[in-house]
Amino acid sequence: MQAISYDAYGVVPSLVEIDDPVCPDDGVLIEVRATGVCRSDWHAWQGHDPVTLPQIPGHEFAGVVAAIGPNVKTCAIGDRVTAPFVCGCGRCSWCVSGEAQICPQQLQPGFTMPGSFAELVAIPAADFNIVHLPDALDFVAAASLGCRFATAFRAVTVHGRVQPDEWVAVYGCGGVGLSAVMVASALGARVIAVDRSAAALRLAHEFGAEVILEAGDDTTPTVLEITDGGASVSLDAVGSTATAVASIASLRPRGRHVQVGLLLGEDAAPALPMGQVIARELEIYGSHGMAARDYPNMLTLVASGALQPARLVGDVIGLEGAPAALVALSAPGHGQGVTVIRMPPVRRI
Ligand SMILES: [Zn+2]
Numbered sequence: 001m002q003a004i005s006y007d008a009y010g011v012v013p014s015l016v017e018i019d020d021p022v023c024p025d026d027g028v029l030i031e032v033r034a035t036g037v038c039r040s041d042w043h044a045w046q047g048h049d050p051v052t053l054p055q056i057p058g059h060e061f062a063g064v065v066a067a068i069g070p071n072v073k074t075c076a077i078g079d080r081v082t083a084p085f086v087c088g089c090g091r092c093s094w095c096v097s098g099e100a101q102i103c104p105q106q107l108q109p110g111f112t113m114p115g116s117f118a119e120l121v122a123i124p125a126a127d128f129n130i131v132h133l134p135d136a137l138d139f140v141a142a143a144s145l146g147c148r149f150a151t152a153f154r155a156v157t158v159h160g161r162v163q164p165d166e167w168v169a170v171y172g173c174g175g176v177g178l179s180a181v182m183v184a185s186a187l188g189a190r191v192i193a194v195d196r197s198a199a200a201l202r203l204a205h206e207f208g209a210e211v212i213l214e215a216g217d218d219t220t221p222t223v224l225e226i227t228d229g230g231a232s233v234s235l236d237a238v239g240s241t242a243t244a245v246a247s248i249a250s251l252r253p254r255g256r257h258v259q260v261g262l263l264l265g266e267d268a269a270p271a272l273p274m275g276q277v278i279a280r281e282l283e284i285y286g287s288h289g290m291a292a293r294d295y296p297n298m299l300t301l302v303a304s305g306a307l308q309p310a311r312l313v314g315d316v317i318g319l320e321g322a323p324a325a326l327v328a329l330s331a332p333g334h335g336q337g338v339t340v341i342r343m344p345p346v347r348r349i
C-alpha cells in the first residue's frame with residue numbers, strides 16, 4: 001500500500017510503498033478515505049513526543065472496513081467507520097467502565113502504532129473501539145471528529161459541564177479551540193475566543209463566539225471585566241505556560257479550567273497559580289480525547305445539525321500533499337481551519 005512515513009525526527013516524510021498491515025484477530029483493517037493533519041502529528045514528527053520509528057502519522061480518520069479479524073462481532077466489510085485516537089484494550093477496568101481514553105494499555109495510531117496517512121490502517125479491539133458513522137456524515141467531516149472535535153466535545157461537556165448562558169473562555173483558536181467554540185456555542189454558552197491570529201478570530205466569531213479578543217497583556221483583565229468577575233469555564237487550547245495561567249486567571253470562583261493543548265518541552269511542567277485555585281475553589285482538568293462509548297452523544301448533535309464539524313475543514317489535499325502540510329505547521333500562526341487528506345477508493349471495497 002501507499003503511505004506517508006518518516007524514519008527520523010524532523011526529516012521530511014515521504015510517500016512510500018510498503019506491505020499492507022496485518023489484520024489483528026480482534027481488529028479490523030480500515031481503508032482510509034479521509035484523515036486530518038493535526039498538530040499532534042507535527043509534535044510527534046518533530047520528536048517532542050517520542051514515537052516508534054519509522055512511523056506513519058495520522059490519528060483522526062474515517063473510512064471503510066476492508067478486512068475483519070476472526071474474533072470481531074460488530075463490524076462488516078464495507079461499514080463506514082471511525083475510531084478514537086486513543087484505542088483502548090477493551091479489557092482493563094478503565095475500558096470496562098467506559099474510560100478508554102486513559103487505558104494504561106492504550107494504542108494510538110500515528111504514535112504507538114502505524115497511523116492513517118496510508119491506504120490502510122489497522123485498529124485493534126474493534127468491537128470496543130470502532131464507531132459507526134451516520135450516513136449523512138461524509139468522510140472528510142468525519143475525519144475531523146477523531147481527535148480535535150471529540151477532545152473539545154469532551155472538554156466542554158464532561159469536564160467543563162457547560163450550561164446555557166455561562167461564559168466560556170477559549171484560549172487558542174486552532175482546530176481544537178474552534179471546535180470548543182462551536183460546541184460551547186451550540187450548548188447556549190456565551191463564548192469569548194482569544195487568539196493572536198485575526199483570521200482565527202474571524203472563524204471563531206463565525207462559529208458562535210460572542211466576543212473575540214486579540215491575545216495580549218490585557219487579555220485576562222478584559223475577560224474578567226466582560227464576564228463580570230470571570231468565566232465559568234476556561235480552556236487552554238494552545239498548550240503553553242502563558243495560556244494555561246491566563247486561562248486559570250480568567251475564572252470566577254468555582255470555575256473549571258480544562259487543559260486541552262498539549263504541554264510539551266519547556267512547558268511540560270508549568271508553574272500554575274495554585275493560590276488562586278485554592279482561594280477561588282477552582283477545578284482543573286486534563287482532557288485526553290474521548291472514548292468510543294461517548295461518541296453517540298456527539299454524533300446525535302452532528303446528525304441534527306446542531307454541530308457542524310464540516311465547517312472546520314479548510315484545505316482538502318491528496319496523500320502526496322501530506323509532507324508539505326506537516327511542514328507548513330512549523331510556521332507560526334493558523335486560522336485556516338483543519339487540513340484534511342482525502343483519499344479515493346483504492347481497490348478493496
Ligand atoms: Zn490530533
Ligand SMILES: [Zn+2]
Pocket residue numbers: 088089090091092093094095096100103104105106
Ligand atoms: Zn484498557
